[in-house]
Amino acid sequence: MGSDISRGRGSGSTRLDSYVDRYAARTSGMTASEIRALFSVASRPEVVSLAGGMPNISGLPLDVVAGAIHDLVQRNGATAMQYGSGQGDPTLREQICDVMRLEGVDAHPDDVVVTVGSQQAVDLVTRIFCDPGDVVICEAPSYVGALGVFRSYECDVVHTEMDSDGLVPSTLRNTIATLKSQGRRIKFLYTIPNHHNPAGVTLTAQRRTEILEICREADVLVLEDNPYGLLGFDGEPIRAMRADEADGVIYLGSFSKTFAPGFRVGWVLAPHAVREKLVLAQESATLCPPAFSQMAVSAYLTNHDWLGQIKQFREMYRERRDAMIQALDDMMPASARWNVPGGGFYVWLTLPDGLDAKAMLPRAVTARVAYVPGTAFFADGFGAQSMRLSYCFPTPERIREGVHRLVGVIDDELELRETFGATARGVHRGYESPNTDLT
Numbered sequence: 346m347g348s349d350i351s352r353g354r355g356s357g358s359t360r361l362d363s364y365v366d367r368y369a370a371r372t373s374g375m376t377a378s379e380i381r382a383l384f385s386v387a388s389r390p391e392v393v394s395l396a397g398g399m400p401n402i403s404g405l406p407l408d409v410v411a412g413a414i415h416d417l418v419q420r421n422g423a424t425a426m427q428y429g430s431g432q433g434d435p436t437l438r439e440q441i442c443d444v445m446r447l448e449g450v451d452a453h454p455d456d457v458v459v460t461v462g463s464q465q466a467v468d469l470v471t472r473i474f475c476d477p478g479d480v481v482i483c484e485a486p487s488y489v490g491a492l493g494v495f496r497s498y499e500c501d502v503v504h505t506e507m508d509s510d511g512l513v514p515s516t517l518r519n520t521i522a523t524l525k526s527q528g529r530r531i532k533f534l535y536t537i538p539n540h541h542n543p544a545g546v547t548l549t550a551q552r553r554t555e556i557l558e559i560c561r562e563a564d565v566l567v568l569e570d571n572p573y574g575l576l577g578f579d580g581e582p583i584r585a586m587r588a589d590e591a592d593g594v595i596y597l598g599s600f601s602k603t604f605a606p607g608f609r610v611g612w613v614l615a616p617h618a619v620r621e622k623l624v625l626a627q628e629s630a631t632l633c634p635p636a637f638s639q640m641a642v643s644a645y646l647t648n649h650d651w652l653g654q655i656k657q658f659r660e661m662y663r664e665r666r667d668a669m670i671q672a673l674d675d676m677m678p679a680s681a682r683w684n685v686p687g688g689g690f691y692v693w694l695t696l697p698d699g700l701d702a703k704a705m706l707p708r709a710v711t712a713r714v715a716y717v718p719g720t721a722f723f724a725d726g727f728g729a730q731s732m733r734l735s736y737c738f739p740t741p742e743r744i745r746e747g748v749h750r751l752v753g754v755i756d757d758e759l760e761l762r763e764t765f766g767a768t769a770r771g772v773h774r775g776y777e778s779p780n781t782d783l784t
């Protein structure tokens with residue numbers, strides 16, 4: 346009998362993994378994200394975690410949800426606990442169309458595929474479109490969970506610039522032209538237009554039109570990932586890109602942030618032909634999305650004032666956003682920059698020149714505050730000077746305390762830098778470093 350170490354169990358280290366020669370090549374791209382590595386320390390009660398992006402569902406009426414689930418089991422349990430359709434529950438797909446209508450999307454339930462969270466939607470879309478070496482264009486920075494999917498299908502991620510108004514159309518145009526001139530195969534543009542994770546910015550209406558035009562002209566599909574669209578703090582929901590372009594846009598939605606992530610219900614809205622392929626991919630991945638979860642979400646939507654609930658979520662997140670921005674305004678050194686998100690969960694902060702958020706993290710955790718270093722949101726090591734701060738979960742008082750601790754760490758780093766010189770090192774991967782200051 347080999348020991349746990351010789352069998353590579355429990356060590357988490359590839360060097361000690363005796364199965365290493367047997368894995369498929371694609372697993373080489375599968376590494377624990379910087380967020381996952383942080384979870385164990387960040388979840389200690391003495392640490393103020395500005396790291397995780399967990400929805401704050403403390404305001405959910407659990408009695409209402411419990412009642413809906415109780416009724417579901419009693420009245421419809423045999424169906425809820427059975428296999429279902431690979432495309433997803435027809436009633437829920439109709440309700441999903443009602444949800445998307447709030448963002449101007451006129452869709453037919455036949456074109457919706459229910460998925461296990463929108464995370465699985467990213468996976469299925471990549472599975473049906475991407476061969477190893479195909480290019481996926483992503484914002485700089487981009488959602489860490491999507492980067493993990495693209496890596497696992499051995500895609501090449503090419504980042505393209507954002508600023509405070511979201512993805513920059515002129516840079517996108519140049520990126521596409523350069524890739525095409527190199528003979529690269531671009532499979533799609535992956536974009537999070539609303540209340541971006543991690544950047545906190547929202548794409549302006551004018552840029553949406555321009556980006557759709559650029560992609561139409563270049564024949565590049567758009568993968569519009571929109572889990573935060575209904576969590577804007579001001580005004581009406583923003584019109585989805587999919588509302589103005591049915592053929593060239595694949596739209597992803599989720600109930601994780603507007604209801605609860607534990608049900609793991611998301612969806613894809615795709616052109617009809619693509620929908621066919623997605624259902625086949627879904628069937629081979631899971632046979633069908635869980636009937637029980639789908640029917641529970643459907644019952645919640647039918648029996649509860651879910652729009653009223655989203656309004657409450659928005660108010661709660663807005664209060665926390667305000668607490669974070671106030672604390673940053675009051676305490677951060679003038680040479681740090683950050684944006685003021687109009688919705689969602691995240692602020693993107695760029696440190697004073699010469700500081701490195703990744704190198705600083707152990708000292709921050711020692712000071713009992715956690716964040717996610719910007720490098721987690723790039724495929725290739727950029728973003729060291731920036732970090733993602735989440736305000737969704739801690740109370741306003743804890744947010745202020747967290748920022749206070751973070752500022753202490755930054756002040757110490759600045760002092761060290763004065764004494765010993767810069768810690769940040771530029772990383773070059775053969776193309777120009779994207780701007781990571783999004784203010």
Ligand SMILES: Cc1ncc(COP(=O)(O)O)c(C=O)c1O
Nearest residue numbers: 462463464488542599601606611
């Ligand atoms: C931009 C983005 N897309 C997709 C997801 C996945 O969400 P879920 O699978 O819970 O729907 C997340 C979760 O944080 C996200 O931020």
